[in-house]
Amino acid sequence: MKLHEYQSKRLFAKYGIPIPKGDVASTAAEAVTVAAKIDGNVVVKAQVLVGGRGKAGGVKIAEDKAAAGTCAEKILGMEISGLPVRKVLIDEAVDIDTEIYLGITNDRIAKCPVIMASAAGGIDIEEVAVDAPEKIVKEHIHPFLGLKNYQTRNMAVAIKLPERLWKQFDDICQSLHNVYTTSDATLAEINPLVVTKVGDLLAVDGKMVLDENALDRQGDLEQLRDSDLETVEENEARRHGLSYVALDGDIGCMVNGAGLAMGTMDIIKHFGGEPANFLDIGGGASAEKVAAALRIILKDGRVKVLLINIFGGITRCDEVAKGVVYAIDEVGVDVPMVVRLVGTNEKEGRELLSSAKLSTASSLADAAKKAIALAA
Amino acid sequence: MDANTKVMVQGITGREGLFHTQQMLDYGTSIVAGVTPGKGGEIISDKIPVYDTCKAALEVNSIDCSVIYVPASFAPDAILEAADAGIALVICITEGIPVSDMMEVRAYLDNTECRLIGPNCPGVLSPGETKIGIIPGHIAQKGNVGVVSRSGTLTYEVLYALAQKGLGASTCVGIGGDPINGTNFIDVLHLFQNDLETKQIVMIGEIGGSDEELAADYINKFVDKPVVSFIAGQTAPPGKRMGHAGAIVEGGSGMASDKIEALMSAGALIANHPEEIPELLARKS
Numbered sequence: 001m002k003l004h005e006y007q008s009k010r011l012f013a014k015y016g017i018p019i020p021k022g023d024v025a026s027t028a029a030e031a032v033t034v035a036a037k038i039d040g041n042v043v044v045k046a047q048v049l050v051g052g053r054g055k056a057g058g059v060k061i062a063e064d065k066a067a068a069g070t071c072a073e074k075i076l077g078m079e080i081s082g083l084p085v086r087k088v089l090i091d092e093a094v095d096i097d098t099e100i101y102l103g104i105t106n107d108r109i110a111k112c113p114v115i116m117a118s119a120a121g122g123i124d125i126e127e128v129a130v131d132a133p134e135k136i137v138k139e140h141i142h143p144f145l146g147l148k149n150y151q152t153r154n155m156a157v158a159i160k161l162p163e164r165l166w167k168q169f170d171d172i173c174q175s176l177h178n179v180y181t182t183s184d185a186t187l188a189e190i191n192p193l194v195v196t197k198v199g200d201l202l203a204v205d206g207k208m209v210l211d212e213n214a215l216d217r218q219g220d221l222e223q224l225r226d227s228d229l230e231t232v233e234e235n236e237a238r239r240h241g242l243s244y245v246a247l248d249g250d251i252g253c254m255v256n257g258a259g260l261a262m263g264t265m266d267i268i269k270h271f272g273g274e275p276a277n278f279l280d281i282g283g284g285a286s287a288e289k290v291a292a293a294l295r296i297i298l299k300d301g302r303v304k305v306l307l308i309n310i311f312g313g314i315t316r317c318d319e320v321a322k323g324v325v326y327a328i329d330e331v332g333v334d335v336p337m338v339v340r341l342v343g344t345n346e347k348e349g350r351e352l353l354s355s356a357k358l359s360t361a362s363s364l365a366d367a368a369k370k371a372i373a374l375a376a
Numbered sequence: 377m378d379a380n381t382k383v384m385v386q387g388i389t390g391r392e393g394l395f396h397t398q399q400m401l402d403y404g405t406s407i408v409a410g411v412t413p414g415k416g417g418e419i420i421s422d423k424i425p426v427y428d429t430c431k432a433a434l435e436v437n438s439i440d441c442s443v444i445y446v447p448a449s450f451a452p453d454a455i456l457e458a459a460d461a462g463i464a465l466v467i468c469i470t471e472g473i474p475v476s477d478m479m480e481v482r483a484y485l486d487n488t489e490c491r492l493i494g495p496n497c498p499g500v501l502s503p504g505e506t507k508i509g510i511i512p513g514h515i516a517q518k519g520n521v522g523v524v525s526r527s528g529t530l531t532y533e534v535l536y537a538l539a540q541k542g543l544g545a546s547t548c549v550g551i552g553g554d555p556i557n558g559t560n561f562i563d564v565l566h567l568f569q570n571d572l573e574t575k576q577i578v579m580i581g582e583i584g585g586s587d588e589e590l591a592a593d594y595i596n597k598f599v600d601k602p603v604v605s606f607i608a609g610q611t612a613p614p615g616k617r618m619g620h621a622g623a624i625v626e627g628g629s630g631m632a633s634d635k636i637e638a639l640m641s642a643g644a645l646i647a648n649h650p651e652e653i654p655e656l657l658a659r660k661s
């Protein structure tokens with residue numbers, strides 16, 4: 001779950017990381033009020049969960065509160081990479097001497113968190129990782145030992161930070177690690193962490209991503225979810241315990257199992273069709289779940305055919321068939337359906353469906369081809 | 377693993393535990409004990425004694441493997457309990473465990489003799505011998521194809537496709553869909569390479585992480601048995617988690633195309649879809 005810059009910075013501040021003076025605003029008037037409380041220039045920054053805000057014109061310097069209001073007005077009306085800007089962050093503009101990258105994420109291969117720093121701050125770290133990986137210094141954080149002082153010292157020396165800043169840097173690294181572990185984050189990034197002209201470290205930007213699997217125990221943080229990032233359908237699916245991702249095509253898919261659902265999308269594409277979505281109904285497949293899934297898929301007006309692929313292991317095919325028939329009655333499906341049911345009680349399942357006048361298939365390839373033909 | 381492998385079920389009295397214990401018993405798995413804190417003294421299916429703790433179960437029983445059907449908030453604790461009690465193999469079916477918990481579990485287990493398979497996995501099936509987990513036994517035949525997979529129902533699809541063409545599995549191992557797990561592809565490939573029963577290998581991967589790339593390198597150096605692979609998620613959009621916690625393309629890495637390329641360079645044959653796997657195996661035998 002992604003957090004906005006202003007949300008991440010607030011959390012950072014709670015854990016002792018220095019951030020610029022500033023606050024968030026949802027209207028031009030609010031922006032003026034916030035800017036009035038800050039001496040000197042301010043930066044007006046679009047709060048959207050995508051990169052490239054600066055390039056899109058979503059980050060502007062304003063000299064006074066009136067200018068801040070004008071900037072805010074303009075930026076609040078923008079869409080960046082398809083996402084509407086609903087809030088702007090008004091921060092004091094800081095005189096920057098140097099920019100550093102500092103971030104913590106999980107290293108899947110090392111199976112522990114890794115903290116990374118680079119003197120190439122303020123730019124896309126993924127580009128640095130590809131073009132000049134030697135510019136990034138990493139230290140792995142042992143799950144039991146935590147982040148040790150020598151590790152932050154190693155990084156400080158590698159990025160040529162002056163010795164008088166080592167203590168500040170260590171404090172910020174420790175605080176970042178604290179907020180990372182306490183919030184169950186999978187990413188916590190400060191890019192750039194700047195050395196100001198006055199000579200101190202300051203977190204000018206902030207980004208956090210939280211582990212979806214841990215949100216149950218992060219009640220307060222779960223409230224911060226930005227529903228703009230998901231479609232209404234993705235949101236609804238999550239609430240029903242379904243996994244749904246919207247795509248661009250016209251063949252709707254309902255499958256049990258994430259790997260099989262991905263495989264079904266792949267096979268449709270392989271035979272020349274375009275999947276409209278990914279949807280994993282998981283195990284069980286009760287009538288209500290099937291109905292909820294169908295409703296969600298069919299909300300997409302582009303769907304011309306519905307492909308249902310169920311491999312019944314523990315899930316019984318006749319139970320799924322009953323769910324499909326119930327759902328068709330409940331939801332009212334007016335697109336052709338191809339149903340492929342294999343596994344436990346498949347015969348009983350198919351019998352239930354043949355009376356509902358649906359197209360059936362026994363192999364996955366067959367089902368995909370039938371669906372593609374019907375969508376044409 | 378076979379019919380003699382003695383299995384314990386943690387979470388045996390829960391809904392999933394009860395259901396799958398019966399399924400495993402029906403298949404012929406030797407289940408000798410169950411653990412649910414607070415339910416010690418109960419008997420399941422007229423013969424399986426339930427204990428309050430793994431330690432208590434091990435005082436009176438010899439146990440080779442524990443399978444865990446415990447909710448995500450309690451599963452890490454259950455894994456550690458089993459490892460501490462001295463169980464050599466733990467299979468955790470549970471989905472939804474926070475990744476930070478799994479990093480801790482893994483860091484601890486690396487200093488013990490305990491091997492973990494999973495979490496978020498369907499378990500292990502040795503057709504005709506034993507099933508430890510939730511893989512439906514009746515869809516698979518016994519044979520000499522070793523199957524290792526990150527997926528659940530996609531694995532069943534592959535076992536079924538093999539059986540349709542008269543091919544069978546020696547052992548099927550589900551390593552699960554989480555980003556941090558107990559056993560990876562290389563671990564299983566190593567076992568298959570040294571297993572007399574296994575003559576060919578099927579590897580089912582998906583987007584996210586670099587386990588398949590690391591496996592490709594291992595295959596290049598150490599595996600001479602034929603490998604056929606299917607990688608799910610070629611059509612997955614970047615940045616989106618596709619169901620499994622570990623199935624996500626991030627920052628340009630974890631893409632299906634990279635995995636396919638790596639495996640092809642290692643000499644593996646790549647199936648465009650699961651039903652192609654049997655014919656690719658036939659080509660290589």
